[in-house]
Amino acid sequence: xxxxxxxSPRRATLRDVARAAGVSHQTVSRAINDKGxxxxxxxxxxxxxxxxxxxxxxxxxxxLVRPGLVTVGLIVPDVVNPFFPEFIAGVIQAADxxxxxxxxxxxxSDRRRELPxxxxxGRQVDAVAGYISHTDAELAPYAEGLPLVIVERGPxxxxxxxxxVDLAAGVRAAVAHLVERGHRRIGMIDCExxxxxxxxxxxxxxxxxxxxxxxxxxxxxxxxxxxxxxxxVFAALHAAHxxxxxxxxxxxxxxxxAMREARQRGLRVPEDCAIVGFDGLSIGELLDxxxxxxxxxxxxxxxxxxxxxxxxxxxxxxTPAVLPPTLLVRGTT
Amino acid sequence: xxxxxxxSPRRATLRDVARAAGVSHQTVSRAINDKGxxxxxxxxxxxxxxxxxxxxxxxxxxxLVRPGLVTVGLIVPDVVNPFFPEFIAGVIQAADxxxxxxxxxxxxSDRRRELPxxxxxGRQVDAVAGYISHTDAELAPYAEGLPLVIVERGPxxxxxxxxxVDLAAGVRAAVAHLVERGHRRIGMIDCExxxxxxxxxxxxxxxxxxxxxxxxxxxxxxxxxxxxxxxxVFAALHAAHxxxxxxxxxxxxxxxxAMREARQRGLRVPEDCAIVGFDGLSIGELLDxxxxxxxxxxxxxxxxxxxxxxxxxxxxxxTPAVLPPTLLVRGTT
DNA sequence: TTGTAGGCGTTATCAC
DNA sequence: GTGATAACGCCTACAA
Numbered sequence: 001x002x003x004x005x006x007x008s009p010r011r012a013t014l015r016d017v018a019r020a021a022g023v024s025h026q027t028v029s030r031a032i033n034d035k036g037x038x039x040x041x042x043x044x045x046x047x048x049x050x051x052x053x054x055x056x057x058x059x060x061x062x063x064l065v066r067p068g069l070v071t072v073g074l075i076v077p078d079v080v081n082p083f084f085p086e087f088i089a090g091v092i093q094a095a096d097x098x099x100x101x102x103x104x105x106x107x108x109s110d111r112r113r114e115l116p117x118x119x120x121x122g123r124q125v126d127a128v129a130g131y132i133s134h135t136d137a138e139l140a141p142y143a144e145g146l147p148l149v150i151v152e153r154g155p156x157x158x159x160x161x162x163x164x165v166d167l168a169a170g171v172r173a174a175v176a177h178l179v180e181r182g183h184r185r186i187g188m189i190d191c192e193x194x195x196x197x198x199x200x201x202x203x204x205x206x207x208x209x210x211x212x213x214x215x216x217x218x219x220x221x222x223x224x225x226x227x228x229x230x231x232x233v234f235a236a237l238h239a240a241h242x243x244x245x246x247x248x249x250x251x252x253x254x255x256x257x258a259m260r261e262a263r264q265r266g267l268r269v270p271e272d273c274a275i276v277g278f279d280g281l282s283i284g285e286l287l288d289x290x291x292x293x294x295x296x297x298x299x300x301x302x303x304x305x306x307x308x309x310x311x312x313x314x315x316x317x318x319t320p321a322v323l324p325p326t327l328l329v330r331g332t333t
Numbered sequence: 334x335x336x337x338x339x340x341s342p343r344r345a346t347l348r349d350v351a352r353a354a355g356v357s358h359q360t361v362s363r364a365i366n367d368k369g370x371x372x373x374x375x376x377x378x379x380x381x382x383x384x385x386x387x388x389x390x391x392x393x394x395x396x397l398v399r400p401g402l403v404t405v406g407l408i409v410p411d412v413v414n415p416f417f418p419e420f421i422a423g424v425i426q427a428a429d430x431x432x433x434x435x436x437x438x439x440x441x442s443d444r445r446r447e448l449p450x451x452x453x454x455g456r457q458v459d460a461v462a463g464y465i466s467h468t469d470a471e472l473a474p475y476a477e478g479l480p481l482v483i484v485e486r487g488p489x490x491x492x493x494x495x496x497x498v499d500l501a502a503g504v505r506a507a508v509a510h511l512v513e514r515g516h517r518r519i520g521m522i523d524c525e526x527x528x529x530x531x532x533x534x535x536x537x538x539x540x541x542x543x544x545x546x547x548x549x550x551x552x553x554x555x556x557x558x559x560x561x562x563x564x565x566v567f568a569a570l571h572a573a574h575x576x577x578x579x580x581x582x583x584x585x586x587x588x589x590x591a592m593r594e595a596r597q598r599g600l601r602v603p604e605d606c607a608i609v610g611f612d613g614l615s616i617g618e619l620l621d622x623x624x625x626x627x628x629x630x631x632x633x634x635x636x637x638x639x640x641x642x643x644x645x646x647x648x649x650x651x652t653p654a655v656l657p658p659t660l661l662v663r664g665t666t
Numbered sequence: 667t668t669g670t671a672g673g674c675g676t677t678a679t680c681a682c
Numbered sequence: 683g684t685g686a687t688a689a690c691g692c693c694t695a696c697a698a
Contacts, residue, residue, distance in 0.1 A: 024685045056478050059457050061675035063393035064690045079422040089412040092439055104437045106425055124392050145389050283616045357669045394691035397674045
């Protein structure tokens with residue numbers, strides 16, 4: 001970390017310009033910052049020599065004398081995964097509203113990069129928010145007192161700020177919706193995930209039981225978090241339960257894979273098999289029919305994270321924020 | 334711009350900690366930075382009081398003494414538009430490879446925000462790259478000598494770094510491909526765009542002429558850069574030219590809208606009407622059939638931008654980089 | 667092992 | 683209008 005630019009020819013400073021222009025460094029400062037008390041001609045001359053010397057003010061020196069500009073670090077697993085751009089946009093937008101800046105960093109879905117990233121990024125910013133899977137205790141030595149907001153952390157208490165989606169509520173909404181549509185033999189496509197190891201699955205089982213569905217563990221299959229994974233798991237479920245009339249998927253990506261596989265097998269969606277995704281990605285709109293899903297307001301999630309950061313920076317104790325998802329009925333149910 | 338955090342209770346400094354721990358500020362520095370020459374017990378005590386005082390080192394003071402960490406500003410019109418996340422990822426990845434940081438800022442597609450953003454962001458970073466539609470001359474007073482890399486600027490010479498996609502080559506490839514598939518009556522869906530006011534349209538006409546197609550201005554219609562825009566323009570083209578067998582769209586989003594409208598009108602894609610998009614968004618894969626398109630390597634585009642920044646920072650004169658797109662034949666042609 | 671002196675590049679204050 | 687001088691918070695010598 002913190003690799004530095006080597007042997008670059010030292011940048012010109014205020015004093016260099018002063019010397020070259022034959023004035024005091026103070027006068028240069030006046031010219032650069034457009035203060036009034038300066039002779040227009042001096043000003044012109046100074047600015048000209050500054051330009052020639054490629055002078056640029058040091059943000060560090062400025063920051064030291066004129067502190068207060070807030071910079072926030074944002075850690076996401078993957079910039080390209082369609083879930084995160086909206087989240088990032090929410091953070092940037094909320095930050096921008098107060099003229100704060102956001103440094104975006106990605107772990108590339110590599111959990112081992114989290115801790116070093118928290119440290120190096122944390123040293124450059126006033127606070128950090130993001131998807132971090134480590135515990136408070138693991139984080140502490142790297143956070144070094146850094147105000148930290150963790151997204152999608154379970155409900156364990158934390159000294160850090162916390163924002164999460166009410167996954168269970170989302171699952172219940174999805175199941176209730178399918179039941180309402182008359183479905184009883186509902187399968188679930190589960191995935192491995194650091195963020196949600198069990199909530200979706202367990203809630204699904206509980207909801208199924210509550211609705212008196214003839215559905216248990218054997219109606220749940222697990223696969224990779226990808227279109228391909230979704231397709232494979234759907235194939236397995238369909239083979240095991242030919243009478244299955246609906247599927248609840250771990251997320252939209254997986255749901256899309258399932259949908260494609262269903263088609264391959266000659267099933268019509270939603271007539272022969274309904275499908276509900278999770279996340280509410282806007283790309284679900286592009287499908288035909290568009291994907292029904294449990295919608296997460298990812299922009300809002302970003303805003304909530306920023307609100308936590310503000311609280312933390314104001315020295316307040318953070319109250320965990322919980323975002324309830326909403327059912328988005330489109331065309332696959 | 335540059336709004337500051339007001340009346341926050343001044344953060345503890347090295348000296349505050351020193352006073353509280355009854356040592357010199359130097360000793361504190363040693364403890365914080367884990368230097369060897371210090372009594373373990375002193376170290377422990379210092380670290381403890383530092384923690385109590387919520388001490389965090391000032392990045393400005395550190396940067397001043399230990400300069401060299403490079404931070405790059407990145408300006409995009411829209412974080413959510415599926416084109417940009419990949420571009421951003423390319424920039425972040427290339428930056429990360431040298432342990433540089435990236436501050437991402439968005440103009441929210443508002444051209445008027447560009448100039449102020451260049452100024453305020455530019456003051457906080459070592460260089461800026463991004464989609465900026467203003468000219469060198471307009472930029473100069475705001476750039477203040479800032480190393481700047483402009484993406485998708487036309488081939489006009491510039492003092493700034495420049496990266497662009499060879500749009501014309503992409504258009505020619507698309508038209509050639511359609512002709513090869515036996516199409517002659519090809520329509521084009523054009524859009525208004527700051528980045529490309531005319532290249533696509535003019536190249537399309539030129540290519541059509543070269544291939545001897547019975548196609549002129551009247552085969553081009555223009556609409557909004559959205560799915561809806563694409564649908565409307567397709568409707569208009571189809572109405573005007575019922576014998577049209579293929580469409581070249583300004584970009585993928587528009588192409589998707591066109592595809593949907595074609596279906597609405599009872600046309601099979603690609604049998605009754607082939608469609609080629611532009612951009613190579615990965616969401617094109619989700620369609621059925623998947624969208625054929627002129628693919629731009631957006632990650633590579635980001636890398637190229639970073640390479641330009643490196644050159645600029647090294648004091649080299651930037652040679653404009655041109656990225657050739659590639660034809661991606663999927664299912665709609 | 668610990669403390670003192672000096673400087674990093676800027677802005678602010680106050681003389682001239 | 684201009685220029686000394688003193689911060690800002692930290693780190694690197696060097697001295698004790």
